[in-house]
Amino acid sequence: MADIYSRAQRSALMARVRGRGNATTEGALAAVLRAHGWSGWRRQRTLRGHGASGVPFRVRPDFVFSSRRIAIFVDGCFWHGCPRHGAQPKGNAVFWRAKFRRNRARDRRDTRNLRRAGWQVVRLWEHELRSKVRPRLLAKLGRLFA
Numbered sequence: 001m002a003d004i005y006s007r008a009q010r011s012a013l014m015a016r017v018r019g020r021g022n023a024t025t026e027g028a029l030a031a032v033l034r035a036h037g038w039s040g041w042r043r044q045r046t047l048r049g050h051g052a053s054g055v056p057f058r059v060r061p062d063f064v065f066s067s068r069r070i071a072i073f074v075d076g077c078f079w080h081g082c083p084r085h086g087a088q089p090k091g092n093a094v095f096w097r098a099k100f101r102r103n104r105a106r107d108r109r110d111t112r113n114l115r116r117a118g119w120q121v122v123r124l125w126e127h128e129l130r131s132k133v134r135p136r137l138l139a140k141l142g143r144l145f146a
Helices: 007-015 023-035 093-116 131-145
Strands: 047-050 056-059 063-065 070-075 120-125
Touching: 023 063, 023 070, 023 131, 047 093, 056 093, 070 093, 093 120, 120 131
Parallel strands: 070 120
Antiparallel strands: 047 056, 063 070
């Protein structure tokens, strides 16, 4: 079926679409945090600071514990290239390889900037939220709040 918009119109329309994170993975972690009484967090809070070269940065972790200076990211296995579950699309492979490489580079940069600014950064894979590996997740989170 032909698109009713021109290529430029479709591009402008899609550029206005803004995501709000992955509700299922973030919701799953929020449920774990609530169930174990770990409070004081906010979702999608923007953190600002200055990187090593003095360049300002702006990062939006999935969960922020401001009083403890803990930032938690829940990385999707597909979008962040999980070595265990990350799928490589066959169509438009060059685009997707570059996209995943940029995502991982941004993740490393954001982690480095936050750590230099005095934040403890935790990165969780989407598959770490599954119920069968929940004890491992609880141990990992428990070390943060001990």
